[in-house]
Amino acid sequence: MVDRIVSLDPGARTVRAECLVPAESPVFEGHFPGHPLLPGVLMIETMAQTGGWLVLAVLRFQRMPFLAQVKEAKLRSFVMPGQAMEAEARLLHDGSGYAVVAASIGAEGRKIADAEITYRVVPFPNETLRAEMLATARRVAVPEAFLNG
């Protein structure tokens, strides 16, 4: 869901990302016929992925965050096909084996969605996943300095 990391500041523990909703997608055929809208679960996924990149960067890709909990999720307005969004996340706590972020999505200066997201943070289950995450990180422009411990 994340197209490009715009800024990533592990010191301030924040990340911002650009996310462009596709103009066309099979998702919109059923959600909804004649009135296409980005499903709310994909807004949550967008926030979870954005926060996930932050956690990965803070941990220098030595551990993998898996979505565990979404709290206080608010979906404040509709998102249409082709809409440009900006997602943000702030690390609230880097715990032992878990992390918590406050995440949000905005567009054109308006807040569209927000939530508090908890991840289980565990060693990568295999090297394949870690390699794929690093490749994707480079594609979405996570700064190289954060890719290795």
Add this chain to the structure above:
Amino acid sequence: MSSTFDTVAGIIAETCDIPREKITPESHAINDLGIDSLDFLDVAFAIDKAFGIKMPLEQWTQEVNEGKVSTDEYFVLGNLCANIDKLVSAKAA
């Protein structure tokens, strides 16, 4: 210790929707109170915030899994509070 326990018991009661009177220093968080791993993440987050610490849950879990200690060491609330007090003291030192 008593104030640590009161804080922890309050966190558990609120986070896990468990009546406060059921929570004692002898309670085992998992076996007696039925707190599962996801709820325990909430409890851990609230404890870390309340005491300004980072409980080493991964280290504790590893010690339990390796059979070095029983779960009682970290999940009986009186013991958990003693461990929290040690972490707070270590941070202040």
